[in-house]
Amino acid sequence: MTELNQIDLRVLATGNKRAWDTFVVASTPLINAVVRRTLSTYRLSEEDVMDAAQDVYVRLCANDFRLLKTYDPARAGLSTWLAVVARSSAVDHARRRRQGTTPIDDVPEVALAVEDRHVEKLKIPAGLLTERQTLILKYLYDEERDVAEVAQLLKIDAQTVRSTHHKALLRLREHFKEESP
Amino acid sequence: MSTDRITQADKELWQRLATGPVASPEVSDLEFAAWLEGRLSETQAARIEAAVATNPEMRRAAMDLSEILGMPLPAAPPRMAVRAQALVGFEAERAAPRHGxxxxxxxxxxxxxxxxxxxxxxxxxxxxxxxxxxxxxxxxxxxxxxxxxxxxxxxxxxxxxxxxxxxxxx
Known part of the structure; x- marks a missing residue:
């Protein structure tokens, strides 16, 4: 089976049927996985998965392959870019399907959660933490992700995540005069 | 979550803090993909990371995609490919008659x-x-x-x- 990185995108963007068929066969496992994962939080049906996947392909070939032509292999791999496009398309599909018809019990709790505005929080001054430090703290505390997961995402080793986290907390404690236990 | 270096005190401190209202910069699909692959310079990555840090949906997307792209993928239902292939017409239909x-x-x-x-x-x-x-x-x-x-x-x-x-x- 042809791999995605073996697809000739210039031929594909001309509307060549054979190239399109090859591209579809090579890309469906990825599109399927991304769409399925994205829709899993929305509790949609199998038919929705099929329709959302179809939406991805419609986007790619619409208007004479306009979206596909924006892809630049020098900037990102085709698989990664396709995954991002598929995710975005699937989220749009889920939002359209959910509009005004979903009972509140069917909406995932995470989608309904709102920040408790009554709790006064101390503002972290801009520039106190780097973007990466903020991101790592958000993943570790707000998303409750594992250090290994964050390391895999950021393409760094787990020890770097731990040390970035440690330095960020030192800065916060120093700024807010907190004592570590 | 790995708690070997993350104490309850750390967590409580973080819960008492709030990041300021930061305008989330626009991130294109291509930029996001490049960031996921670790292809960006430190400055370029910082811009994307600022956006991801302020947007819970982007944080979930980044984590989901990172996981999917790093694992073997199961086969898709055949019907998915058949439907997608039908979106682009057949060459025989589109080509002009070549033999008279x-x-x-x-x-x-x-x-x-x-x-x-x-x-x-x-x-x-x-x-x-x-x-x-x-x-x-x-x-x-x-x-x-x-x-x-x-x-x-x-x-x-x-x-x-x-x-x-x-x-x-x-």
């Missing part, structure tokens, strides 16, 4: 050339047989030349026309 009408009529180069040729031969044989049984051109010619004379026919025509006009009172 005669070739397409005779089916030359196609998969049904032999049956078509047999049918055409049979049709020609039947036509010839019918023509021969009917006497052919020779008998028609003889009738035209030596049969009833043309003057009789023309006088008959003339009489019919006169009767027609007379009936209309002309």
């Amino acid at each position: 009408w005669l070739r397409s009529l005779l089916g030359l180069g196609g998969g049904f050339a032999l049956p078509r040729a047999a049918m055409a031969t049979a049709a020609v044989m039947i036509a010839i047989s019918g023509f021969m049984l009917g006497g052919g051109l020779g008998e028609s010619y003889a009738k035209e030349r030596y049969g009833n004379s043309g003057t009789v026919v023309s006088s008959q025509n003339s009489n019919e026309l006169t009767a027609f006009f007379a009936s209309d009172g002309i």
Whole structure:
């Protein structure tokens, strides 16, 4: 089976049927996985998965392959870019399907959660933490992700995540005069 | 979550803090993909990370995609590929006829050339047989030349026309 990185995108963007068929066969496992994962939080049906996947392909070939032509292999791999496009398309599909018809019990709790505005929080001054430090703290505390997961995402080793986290907390404690236990 | 270096005190501290309202910069699909692959410079990555840090949906997307891209993927349902393939037309439909009408009529180069040729031969044989049984051109010619004379026919025509006009009172 042809791999995605073996697809000739210039031929594909001309509307060549054979190239399109090859591209579809090579890309469906990825599109399927991304769409399925994205829709899993929305509790949609199998038919929705099929329709959302179809939406991805419609986007790619619409208007004479306009979206596909924006892809630049020098900037990102085709698989990664396709995954991002598929995710975005699937989220749009889920939002359209959910509009005004979903009972509140069917909406995932995470989608309904709102920040408790009554709790006064101390503002972290801009520039106190780097973007990466903020991101790592958000993943570790707000998303409750594992250090290994964050390391895999950021393409760094787990020890770097731990040390970035440690330095960020030192800065916060120093700024807010907190004592570590 | 790995808690080997993350204490409850750390967590409580973080929960008492709030990041300021930061305008989330626009991130294109291509930029996001490049960031996921770790292809960006530190400055470029910082811009994306600021956006991801302020947007819970982007944080979930980044984590989901990172996981999916790093694992073997199961096969998709065949129906998914069939439907997607149907979005782009067939070359045979889109291409102009390349062999001219005669070739397409005779089916030359196609998969049904032999049956078509047999049918055409049979049709020609039947036509010839019918023509021969009917006497052919020779008998028609003889009738035209030596049969009833043309003057009789023309006088008959003339009489019919006169009767027609007379009936209309002309």
